[in-house]
Amino acid sequence: EAGVAQSPRYKIIEKRQSVAFWCNPISGHATLYWYQQILGQGPKLLIQFQNNGVVDDSQLPKDRFSAERLKGVDSTLKIQPAKLEDSAVYLCASSSRAGPSYNEQFFGPGTRLTVL
Amino acid sequence: GNSVTQMEGPVTLSEEAFLTINCTYTATGYPSLFWYVQYPGEGLQLLLKATKADDKGSNKGFEATYRKETTSFHLEKGSVQVSDSAVYFCALIVTGGGNKLTFGTGTQLKVEL
Numbered sequence: 193e194a195g196v197a198q199s200p201r202y203k204i205i206e207k208r209q210s211v212a213f214w215c216n217p218i219s220g221h222a223t224l225y226w227y228q229q230i231l232g233q234g235p236k237l238l239i240q241f242q243n244n245g246v247v248d249d250s251q252l253p254k255d256r257f258s259a260e261r262l263k264g265v266d267s268t269l270k271i272q273p274a275k276l277e278d279s280a281v282y283l284c285a286s287s288s289r290a291g292p293s294y295n296e297q298f299f300g301p302g303t304r305l306t307v308l
Numbered sequence: 309g310n311s312v313t314q315m316e317g318p319v320t321l322s323e324e325a326f327l328t329i330n331c332t333y334t335a336t337g338y339p340s341l342f343w344y345v346q347y348p349g350e351g352l353q354l355l356l357k358a359t360k361a362d363d364k365g366s367n368k369g370f371e372a373t374y375r376k377e378t379t380s381f382h383l384e385k386g387s388v389q390v391s392d393s394a395v396y397f398c399a400l401i402v403t404g405g406g407n408k409l410t411f412g413t414g415t416q417l418k419v420e421l
Binding site: 195196223227232233234235236237240247248283285287295296297298299300301302 | 349352354397406410412414
C-alpha cells in the first residue's frame, strides 16, 4: 500500500513570495490533515478535512494560508505572502474511519520550507 | 487546553543501554496517548499507543504505560540499538476533539556503539 505522498520535498523562497504544497493521501482515507512543524517544536495542526469539507481550521493563519481538497482526495496548501516565521516542515497526514487502523494518522515525509 | 511536556534532548546512550523518555500531559477530557518516531529524512510513524488508564502500549521492544494518576506516559526500552536513533514525539488526542493530535516538542535520541 502506497503511503502519503508530498511534493516538493524542499522549497526555498524569498519573503513575500507565494508557495504551494501538494499532498496525496493513502487511497480511501477520508480524513486529511496539514501540520506545521517549526524547528525544535512538535507538529501543530493547521487544518483538517473530512472528504472535501473542513473540520478544523482554527489554527490556520487565514490572512496568508489557504488549503483546499476539491475532490476529496489530493490537497494543496498555499502560503501567500510568505513570512520568515513560516520556515518549517509542512506535514500531511491521512486517516481512515474504518478498518483496523481506525483513525490512526499516517504521515507523509513532509515539505521543508525555507523563507529567506 | 491540552498540552504535552517531554524531557529535552538530545539523549545520548551507548548501545544496549536502558532508555527512558519522560512524557507528561494535561488534557481537558479523557485522552488517548501516543508515541511517534521520526527517523532522519522520514515522516512520523506511530510507535505505540494506549487508549485508557493502565493500558500498556508496546512495539519493537519499546513500551509505555498510561498512568492517569501521574498524567504520564513515559517511553522505555530495555536495550537500545544504533538503529533506534531518531526523534521521539509524545502526543495525545482527546475523545470528541475531532482526532486532532497535540504533540510534545520531541526528544532526540542518539545511540552510539
